[in-house]
Amino acid sequence: MNKKKNTSHPSEETLWQFMERGILSYGSRNDALVYFGRRISRQTFVKEVLLWGRVIRGMGLKEGDELLLFGPSLPEFVYIMLAADMTGVTANMPNLMVTPQALDAMVGKSRVAFVFDGMEEMIRETLLHEQFEHVVIVSATRSMGYPLKMIASPLNSIRHFSQRHRAKYLTADAAIRRFGQYDGPLEASAVKGKVAYIFCSSGTSNKGVANQIGMSDEAMIAMFRNALAFNENGNPFCEGTTSYCQLPPFVCTGFFVLVLAPLYRGMTVYLDPRPDVHQFTKNILAFHPQVTLATGASWVHLAEHIDRLVQRGKRPDLSCFRFPVMGGEGCTPQALQHINEVMEACGSTVALTSGYGLSETFSVCTVDYAPTGFDKDYSRYAICVGAPFPGVTVGIFDEEGKELGYNQRGEIRVKTQSLTTGYINNEALNQAKLHDGWLHTEDFGELDQNGKLFIYGRMAQYVTSPSGEKVYLFDISNRLRDDPAVKEAIVCQLVAPNSPLVAHVVLEDGIKETEKEVLCRLDSLMSSFLPEGLRIEAYHVEEGHLRINIVGKIDRHYYTHLLTGYYEIHDGELQAITFQNS
Numbered sequence: 001m002n003k004k005k006n007t008s009h010p011s012e013e014t015l016w017q018f019m020e021r022g023i024l025s026y027g028s029r030n031d032a033l034v035y036f037g038r039r040i041s042r043q044t045f046v047k048e049v050l051l052w053g054r055v056i057r058g059m060g061l062k063e064g065d066e067l068l069l070f071g072p073s074l075p076e077f078v079y080i081m082l083a084a085d086m087t088g089v090t091a092n093m094p095n096l097m098v099t100p101q102a103l104d105a106m107v108g109k110s111r112v113a114f115v116f117d118g119m120e121e122m123i124r125e126t127l128l129h130e131q132f133e134h135v136v137i138v139s140a141t142r143s144m145g146y147p148l149k150m151i152a153s154p155l156n157s158i159r160h161f162s163q164r165h166r167a168k169y170l171t172a173d174a175a176i177r178r179f180g181q182y183d184g185p186l187e188a189s190a191v192k193g194k195v196a197y198i199f200c201s202s203g204t205s206n207k208g209v210a211n212q213i214g215m216s217d218e219a220m221i222a223m224f225r226n227a228l229a230f231n232e233n234g235n236p237f238c239e240g241t242t243s244y245c246q247l248p249p250f251v252c253t254g255f256f257v258l259v260l261a262p263l264y265r266g267m268t269v270y271l272d273p274r275p276d277v278h279q280f281t282k283n284i285l286a287f288h289p290q291v292t293l294a295t296g297a298s299w300v301h302l303a304e305h306i307d308r309l310v311q312r313g314k315r316p317d318l319s320c321f322r323f324p325v326m327g328g329e330g331c332t333p334q335a336l337q338h339i340n341e342v343m344e345a346c347g348s349t350v351a352l353t354s355g356y357g358l359s360e361t362f363s364v365c366t367v368d369y370a371p372t373g374f375d376k377d378y379s380r381y382a383i384c385v386g387a388p389f390p391g392v393t394v395g396i397f398d399e400e401g402k403e404l405g406y407n408q409r410g411e412i413r414v415k416t417q418s419l420t421t422g423y424i425n426n427e428a429l430n431q432a433k434l435h436d437g438w439l440h441t442e443d444f445g446e447l448d449q450n451g452k453l454f455i456y457g458r459m460a461q462y463v464t465s466p467s468g469e470k471v472y473l474f475d476i477s478n479r480l481r482d483d484p485a486v487k488e489a490i491v492c493q494l495v496a497p498n499s500p501l502v503a504h505v506v507l508e509d510g511i512k513e514t515e516k517e518v519l520c521r522l523d524s525l526m527s528s529f530l531p532e533g534l535r536i537e538a539y540h541v542e543e544g545h546l547r548i549n550i551v552g553k554i555d556r557h558y559y560t561h562l563l564t565g566y567y568e569i570h571d572g573e574l575q576a577i578t579f580q581n582s
Helices: 015-024 042-058 075-087 100-106 120-127 148-159 172-179 217-230 252-264 277-287 296-311 333-345 427-433 473-481 515-529 556-561
Strands: 033-035 038-040 066-070 090-092 112-116 134-138 169-171 195-200 212-216 242-245 268-271 291-294 323-326 353-358 363-368 384-388 392-397 410-416 438-447 453-458 462-464 470-472 486-493 501-507 538-541 566-570 573-577
Touching: 015 042, 015 075, 015 217, 015 252, 033 075, 038 042, 042 075, 042 172, 066 075, 075 090, 075 112, 075 195, 100 120, 112 120, 120 134, 134 172, 169 172, 195 217, 212 217, 217 252, 217 363, 242 252, 242 277, 252 268, 252 291, 252 353, 252 363, 277 296, 296 323, 296 333, 353 384, 363 392, 384 392, 392 438, 427 438, 453 473, 470 473, 473 486, 473 501, 473 515, 486 556, 501 515, 515 538, 515 566, 515 573
Parallel strands: 033 268, 066 090, 066 112, 090 195, 112 134, 134 169, 242 268, 242 291, 291 323, 323 353, 501 538
Antiparallel strands: 033 038, 195 212, 353 363, 363 384, 384 453, 392 410, 410 438, 438 453, 462 470, 486 501, 538 566, 566 573
């Protein structure tokens, strides 16, 4: 194994300089990427980054400029991200779920946009703004191998033909032909504190609003140093193994854990631009990766799919796992226990690792990882997300800013050298969340006596009773899940007059009770649990699972805006109700 040690100070190099040294140190022993069956060597990877660096420079972008990058997990987007860092250009990667109006405020001073052809139509009006001199349309097929590329390419070229008559629209290959011959200075020097990337939260911060987050080269390299120290325990990032990534690049935790760290450590990354729970399950069973990261919903789907295979006499082999991670959003302790039982029965020697990471820290804050074994704590309402990552300090604080002791719930605050440079164009949020060296996460949790973290939910997710008592929505959801007939539940306030409090529940398969009997019992439970004057006004029953969004999290925006399909409960009877728009 290559154990070459980096002795440079983080502020003396860009992330690309750091990455290039690590990528090339493994020679040709392991490919860098696999994309729809096509294997991309480490040397080709570096050549592609240099090529896109010439394109960026040829377009006239200079150090300190910005470019917009909008799309899923494509090889070209990885190249362009690193090429931007190499040239000193800031890559701005908005959340793929934002509205066109919100995107208008996020594009900043970008003069060039690189956009996935399958998403160009979503942001077409933004791209027509005069500030964009060039719009490069990147197809998912460009890095595919033959014959798959020949089958898919014509469909992609036709889809946006109506837009490509515009002078500023270019295909990726046209951009290379036009600008890739640039032969001037290419690499920029590191500038301490400069925003190298603008990542974006996945929409759980600030009451569901996605925030833009600046990240410097030295902060990202600091996270690498934390990860290298962590890697000494069981060597989860191991040369010659594989990682599987389907998360879009704005999800910087996934980008670091599944792409950057594996490339730096001599691993091969399998990329797939389809962030879908069904595709996740299919690719896990096809690729057998050692490292992967996905939300709880994806892991639940994998376990349920394997249950169905076992019922048909098939038991897949999961002995491949070395560092399987659940992050972004977890699941219930009961679901996690079932996932681990399935993994162990299928030959895995390591349990599912639960982790807690933030865009504001470029990745990992805590990890519940052990190289072997299935000793997990399922006894609480919240799952354990582990002990602090090397280089990270975690504390629990009350509303007055007093640090709390073990097993006391409060706000999670984090201190680390990999902290963001700040929120973009949001000084009020900087003042509220970044001071005294701590990041105020606005997440609610507790540390146990072993220093392990348990997370319950967002501090902003609460309602106030008529007497002024604060009741957290996740506590209400947890009480609903206590009922043996309830598999999943979330409670939210609707975007409707008077913000009615509603519950969305998924019932267990095969229960003998009627839906009416279950809902009436839940309503009785809530009447005794909630303070006087506070009640669940209506219930909605979801089939199968709660709906999830593009990154695999529960789609809270959908549920807070869902106004139909509810039942009120009066005197033991169900009455259908529809709420009105605000």
